[in-house]
Amino acid sequence: MNDEQLVIAIESAVRAVPGVTTVYSALPPVARSARQLTSGAFAAPLVALVRTGPDVAVTVNVGVGTASTGSRQAPVTAAAVAAAARVVLDSAGLPDVEVAVRVSRVHD
Amino acid sequence: MTMETPPPGGDLTGSDLNGGDLAGDDLPGDDGIGGSGYSLDELSDYLDRGRLPAIAAIDDNAECQSVLSSLERVSALSRDLIAQDAEDNPTVDESWLGALFASISQEAKAGRDIPLASPDPRTRLSITEGAVRELVRAAGDSVDGVLVGRCQLDGDVDSVGDSIRVSISISVLLGTPVHEAAETVRQRVYSELLSHTELTVEAVDVTVADVHIMLPGGDAS
Amino acid sequence: MTDLAAASDELLAQRSADGDTVAFAVLVRRHGPYLRAFATRLTGSAADADDAVQEALITAWDALSSLEDLAKVRAWLTSIVSRKATDRIRRRKPSSELDEQRMDDLGRGPEQRAIASSQLAALADVLAALPEGQRQCWVLKEVGGYSYDEIATELGVAPAVVRGRLARARATVISEMEVWR
Numbered sequence: 001m002n003d004e005q006l007v008i009a010i011e012s013a014v015r016a017v018p019g020v021t022t023v024y025s026a027l028p029p030v031a032r033s034a035r036q037l038t039s040g041a042f043a044a045p046l047v048a049l050v051r052t053g054p055d056v057a058v059t060v061n062v063g064v065g066t067a068s069t070g071s072r073q074a075p076v077t078a079a080a081v082a083a084a085a086r087v088v089l090d091s092a093g094l095p096d097v098e099v100a101v102r103v104s105r106v107h108d
Numbered sequence: 109m110t111m112e113t114p115p116p117g118g119d120l121t122g123s124d125l126n127g128g129d130l131a132g133d134d135l136p137g138d139d140g141i142g143g144s145g146y147s148l149d150e151l152s153d154y155l156d157r158g159r160l161p162a163i164a165a166i167d168d169n170a171e172c173q174s175v176l177s178s179l180e181r182v183s184a185l186s187r188d189l190i191a192q193d194a195e196d197n198p199t200v201d202e203s204w205l206g207a208l209f210a211s212i213s214q215e216a217k218a219g220r221d222i223p224l225a226s227p228d229p230r231t232r233l234s235i236t237e238g239a240v241r242e243l244v245r246a247a248g249d250s251v252d253g254v255l256v257g258r259c260q261l262d263g264d265v266d267s268v269g270d271s272i273r274v275s276i277s278i279s280v281l282l283g284t285p286v287h288e289a290a291e292t293v294r295q296r297v298y299s300e301l302l303s304h305t306e307l308t309v310e311a312v313d314v315t316v317a318d319v320h321i322m323l324p325g326g327d328a329s
Numbered sequence: 330m331t332d333l334a335a336a337s338d339e340l341l342a343q344r345s346a347d348g349d350t351v352a353f354a355v356l357v358r359r360h361g362p363y364l365r366a367f368a369t370r371l372t373g374s375a376a377d378a379d380d381a382v383q384e385a386l387i388t389a390w391d392a393l394s395s396l397e398d399l400a401k402v403r404a405w406l407t408s409i410v411s412r413k414a415t416d417r418i419r420r421r422k423p424s425s426e427l428d429e430q431r432m433d434d435l436g437r438g439p440e441q442r443a444i445a446s447s448q449l450a451a452l453a454d455v456l457a458a459l460p461e462g463q464r465q466c467w468v469l470k471e472v473g474g475y476s477y478d479e480i481a482t483e484l485g486v487a488p489a490v491v492r493g494r495l496a497r498a499r500a501t502v503i504s505e506m507e508v509w510r
Contacts, residue, residue, distance in 0.1 A: 028215060063239075066243060066246060066300075066304075073303045073304055074224070074235050074239070074303070074304035074305070075224045075225065075233065075235075075304070075305070075306060078224055078233040078234075078235070079224075079227055079231075079233060082227070082231045082233060083227075086231075096230070097230065098230050098231075098232070099230065099231050099232070100231075100232040100233075100234070101231070101232070101233050101234070102221065102234050102235070102236065103224075103233075103234070103235040103236065103239050104214075104215075104218055104235075104236045104238060104239050105214075105238075105239050105242060106235070106239045106240075106242055106243040106246075106304055107242060107243075107246070108246070147496075148496060148499055148500060149492065149495075149496045149499075152495070152496075152499060175503070178503040178506070178507070179499065179503060181506075182452070182471075182502050182503055182506050183471045185448065185449065185452050185506070186452065186456075186467070186468070186471040186472050187471070187472050188446075188449060189370070189449050189452055189453055189456075189472075190363065190366045190367050190370060190472050191363070191366075192446070192449050193362075193366030193369070193370070194362040194363040194365075194366040195362075197362055197365065197366065198362050199358075199362070200357065200358055200361040200362065200365075201379075204379060204383065205354070205357065205358075207383065208357065208383050208386055208387065209350065209354070211383075211387050212350070212353070212386075212387055212390040212391075214348050214350060216391055217346075217347060217348030217394075218348070238347070238348045241347045241348065242348065242349070245344065245347070245349065255333065255335075255336050255340060256344070257336075257339070257340040257343040257344060258343040258344075258346075258347065259347055277343070279336060279337065279340050281335075317340075318337055318339070318340060320335050320336060320337060320340075321335070322332070322335050
């Protein structure tokens with residue numbers, strides 16, 4: 001699996017986590033536009049994967065549901081998102097990845 | 109960039125009201141509006157200054173008073189015209205609105221990253237200040253008759269368990285018991301923060317900053 | 330759940346400054362028509378006005394957190410719209426004649442709805458017939474409330490030019506509107 005397929009797989013797994021309402025772009029807007037220019041026909045993936053030498057870092061930016069909708073609390077959901085990303089990374093043979101999950105919206 | 113220079117000798121366009129030229133600079137021997145010695149331009153400045161300090165030559169001159177009142181009138185009419193234009197076109201175009209919202213980003217308002225307890229050293233979990241403000245607003249809004257305005261988190265948010273004070277300002281619907289509403293807001297905000305963050309909430313300060321009423325059609329007051 | 334449409338400008342501005350796009354949308358719907366009307370009379374073009382107002386609102390979204398008096402939302406938005414509108418005006422190629430389209434956008438062209446008061450309609454016609462520069466100064470001064478120096482800076486001309494244009498515009502407007510007294 002190449003990096004592009006990997007981040008798409010992670011995004012898919014993250015969307016399936018209970019309590020996740022939205023996946024936002026992990027990159028700030030300027031970087032996002034640049035990415036879109038260079039990635040050609042494909043829309044820029046939302047999950048960011050950055051390689052620095054041997055190190056790999058993945059960032060996921062999500063919106064989660066509020067407690068009033070019966071969705072899980074933000075910290076629990078964030079941990080579940082990280083776990084879901086790790087499952088995909090482990091199965092792709094990448095066990096030592098830095099995973100960062102950022103909850104940027106909490107809404108119904 | 110276009111640059112204009114005023115025509116030499118002043119400008120003589122504009123019709124007469126009473127035998128004098130209305131526009132342009134004072135010419136030698138020009139008696140101004142109604143013989144007062146003041147030009148239209150000077151009368152306009154006088155009006156802009158609120159007619160202070162009082163100038164007898166203008167205040168005692170019928171023609172000047174007539175011109176001043178015309179100036180005020182067309183000025184007010186101009187503001188009325190824009191207001192009427194707005195009434196005639198009271199809705200914003202939906203696709204124009206869509207394009208606007210595609211261009212604004214909430215990321216700028218994300219604020220600080222607030223850490224959440226991490227299951228292992230290679231995992232970093234956080235919630236943004238913007239998300240916390242959003243859930244505080246939702247908690248406050250959920251109280252009947254309450255609308256949240258400003259929301260501020262005071263204190264460091266660098267580590268899990270850091271303590272903060274939350275300050276909120278609210279507006280209450282006229283007739284809503286203020287003290288009870290504020291108390292309910294406080295409780296719901298506290299509870300939401302417990303659920304979704306790992307911050308220690310020292311206090312939730314609720315200030316009732318405004319009162320609002322519902323008009324028929326839901327317009328603001 | 331209370332409807333945000335009942336909220337004051339100040340409250341909506343506070344929420345928008347904190348990132349609430351729903352609150353910002355309420356502000357936009359509330360002030361948009363006025364801003365667009367102002368920009369249209371200023372620029373003489375509905376298309377330019379729409380673009381200027383959109384650019385202004387994008388700027389406003391970012392700048393809201395630095396606005397000191399959150400209650401004065403409309404005046405503040407109008408000042409940003411003035412800047413964006415006059416930016417466009419300054420970038421235009423100089424032309425000595427009014428475009429047909431501009432006359433339509435300002436006068437009683439087929440796209441323009443009937444103005445309720447005939448007095449306002451008459452004023453609209455008088456303003457539409459003014460030379461561009463005079464009308465721009467008029468709108469900025471009488472509707473926007475800007476000073477001579479501010480108008481001069483925005484339009485990129487000398488203050489004496491603004492004074493001259495306003496002197497001529499005033500003479501025309503008050504004599505044309507005389508019949509309505």
